[in-house]
Amino acid sequence: MHHTDLILFIFSISKLLLVAIAFGSIAQKLGMPKIIGELLGGIVFGPTVLGTFFPETQSWLFSSPDSILVSMNVLLKFGAILLLFIIGLEVNLHTVKELKKTIVWTSFFGVAFPFLLGVSSVFLFPAIWNYNPSENAWLLPLFIGTALSISALPVIARILMDLGMLKSKVGSIILATATIDDIAGWILFALLTTYFVPSESSHMNPLITMLGVSGMFFFAVTYGNRLTKRLIAWSEKISDGNNLFLGLTLVLVLIFSAIAEGIGIHAVLGAFLVGLAFSNREPHKMHDSLRKVVMSVFSPLYFVSIGFGLNLIKNFDVVLALLVLGIATIGKVGGAWLGANISKLNTKESLAVGFGMNARGAVGIILVTSAYQAKIIDERVYVALLTMAILTSLISGPMMKKILSGRC
Numbered sequence: 001m002h003h004t005d006l007i008l009f010i011f012s013i014s015k016l017l018l019v020a021i022a023f024g025s026i027a028q029k030l031g032m033p034k035i036i037g038e039l040l041g042g043i044v045f046g047p048t049v050l051g052t053f054f055p056e057t058q059s060w061l062f063s064s065p066d067s068i069l070v071s072m073n074v075l076l077k078f079g080a081i082l083l084l085f086i087i088g089l090e091v092n093l094h095t096v097k098e099l100k101k102t103i104v105w106t107s108f109f110g111v112a113f114p115f116l117l118g119v120s121s122v123f124l125f126p127a128i129w130n131y132n133p134s135e136n137a138w139l140l141p142l143f144i145g146t147a148l149s150i151s152a153l154p155v156i157a158r159i160l161m162d163l164g165m166l167k168s169k170v171g172s173i174i175l176a177t178a179t180i181d182d183i184a185g186w187i188l189f190a191l192l193t194t195y196f197v198p199s200e201s202s203h204m205n206p207l208i209t210m211l212g213v214s215g216m217f218f219f220a221v222t223y224g225n226r227l228t229k230r231l232i233a234w235s236e237k238i239s240d241g242n243n244l245f246l247g248l249t250l251v252l253v254l255i256f257s258a259i260a261e262g263i264g265i266h267a268v269l270g271a272f273l274v275g276l277a278f279s280n281r282e283p284h285k286m287h288d289s290l291r292k293v294v295m296s297v298f299s300p301l302y303f304v305s306i307g308f309g310l311n312l313i314k315n316f317d318v319v320l321a322l323l324v325l326g327i328a329t330i331g332k333v334g335g336a337w338l339g340a341n342i343s344k345l346n347t348k349e350s351l352a353v354g355f356g357m358n359a360r361g362a363v364g365i366i367l368v369t370s371a372y373q374a375k376i377i378d379e380r381v382y383v384a385l386l387t388m389a390i391l392t393s394l395i396s397g398p399m400m401k402k403i404l405s406g407r408c
Contacts, residue, residue, distance in 0.1 A: 009071055012064050013301065016308065019045050020300035033162030033397040035155065038300050039390065042307020052313050062308065076305050077267070079298030080154055084268040085253045086294050087157035087175075088275015089287060090166040102173055106339035107180040110357050111149045113335025117327045118145035128320055130378060143192055143376050147368055147385055148328045150185030151178040152393065154268055155359045158299060159397040170349050170404070173340065174356035181357070182269060183213050189367060192376070212263035216256065216273050224277030246290060249278070306365065312387050315379040324384045325391055332358045332392075352403045359396035364389035 019041040027037025043049060051058040064072070122129050122141040131140055156178045157166070165171035187209055235245035253274045260270030278287070333354035340350035368385040371377050377385070 005065070005067055005071075008064060009068050012062075012068055012072060013075070015062060016301055016304055017297065020304035023304070024300055031401075033159050034300075035158045035162055035303050036394055036397060038303040039307055039393060042304040043310070043312070043390070044307070046308040047311035048307070048313055051311065072305075076302050079294070079302045080268050081253060081257045081271040082290070082294045083299050083302060084154060084157070084272040085275045086287075086291050087154075087161070087166070088272040088277075089279050089291075090161070090275075099169065099173055099176075102340060102343035102345060103176045103180070105343045106173060106336050106353060106357070107177045107184075109339035109342075110151075110177060110332060110336035110354075111181055111184050113338070114148040114328060114331025115145035117331040118148035121323065121327050125323065128323060129381065139192065139376060143189075143371055144381075146185055146188040146192065147364065147371070148324075148331055148388075149181065149188075150360065150364055150367055151181040151332070151357050152360045152364055152389070153178045153182050153272065154302070155393045156356060156396070158303070159359060159393075159400070160356070161295075163397060163401060165400075170352050170356070173345075173353055177336070177353070177357060179269070179272065183265060185367065187213070187265075189371075209264040212259070213265060213269075216259065216270065220256075220273040220277045224274075228278045246287070249274075249287070249290075252277075306390070310365075310386055310390070312383065312390065315383045316387070317380045317384060320380055320384040321387045324388045328360070328388050328392060329358055348403055352400045355396055355399040355403065358399075359393040360389035364392075 020038045023037035023041030023044070024034035025037070027040070028034050045058070045062065047058065050061075119141040122131050122144050126133070129140065129144075153175075157175060160166045160171045160174060163171075166175070231245065231248065235241035235248075238244065253271045256270035256274045257267040258270070260273075261267040333351070335354075336357040337350045337354035340353045341347070345353065365386060368377065368382060368389070372379075372382040
């Protein structure tokens with residue numbers, strides 16, 4: 001990187017972080033999760049608000065050369081990987097096993113309901129979607145169903161952390177179900193690109209994706225737990241073992257992330273699985289230092305950047321956006337609520353699970369962006385899905401807090 005580019009890169013990161021910290025602090029003072037403020041900060045100072053009304057000011061403050069944007073994108077993705085590792089550390093697998101019946105029912109209905117509503121809406125309202133069934137008649141309906149059925153593990157996990165609910169019963173159900181829903185969504189997307197999109201747009205055989213995900217998950221919760229115990233014991237016996245332990249942990253995180261990306265799912269799920277492998281052990285003190293850096297720097301940067309990367313006004317169709325938001329929320333909240341209710345959770349807990357699962361956030365944005373680049377959807381549908389992903393992320397935390405009235 002050139003000397004001038006390095007200076008611009010540092011300034012760009014510092015401006016993003018300043019916006020994230022300021023808006024996150026405001027949100028926290030208003031009794032909302034910090035992530036809400038971070039997302040809003042990106043929307044206010046990004047193309048949607050400042051860029052629309054004061055484009056020259058927005059460009060002067062936040063525009064960067066393409067070379068800088070590429071470097072920033074890599075840093076932000078690395079931050080997302082570290083964030084999901086930290087989130088994985090907080091999962092209590094014993095609680096998840098005890099609640100497996102609830103998780104299975106919630107995950108099934110939480111995917112099935114929005115998927116069916118999404119598919120049906122395209123066939124019922126073809127004019128709103130600009131749907132032309134003459135070519136690949138099932139492609140758009142199936143993709144819309146997939147996009148509405150997925151959740152956003154990074155956003156959901158951060159909301160639960162902000163609300164202090166990660167280790168609660170409701171939080172454990174939401175986190176485990178979101179993991180399953182994310183995996184299911186990416187497998188569905190892989191199937192669509194394999195059978196409907198030209199081969200150059202399809203990166204991996206869906207069978208390899210499914211087998212790879214299953215194998216990684218099984219390894220993480222069985223042999224992974226045993227190996228991490230040995231790693232901790234070994235590092236405690238040698239000099240400078242704490243730093244060595246943290247370094248080896250990060251190597252595992254990066255390797256699993258690369259494997260996850262390579263088999264057709266998002267890299268953050270690989271990092272999350274490494275966190276799961278360490279989660280049943282006593283928290284290691286070196287993880288505390290990593291946790292502080294991630295939550296104070298990488299996580300705010302990641303979430304504020306979402307807003308900076310979107311323009312929710314350009315190509316905005318009110319009717320389509322309202323339709324997408326309505327069926328996405330009814331499908332996900334209703335489906336997750338039904339699944340949780342069937343497994344004997346009370347009404348408040350079931351509703352909280354439903355709204356917790358409703359956040360689409362960055363994972364939803366990544367999915368719809370991939371579909372837009374593959375020309376599965378047009379710009380109108382793209383903007384409507386992006387708007388839904390942002391709004392569901394914004395309302396998820398406040399609704400959960402209101403429903404539970406401070407009880408976890």
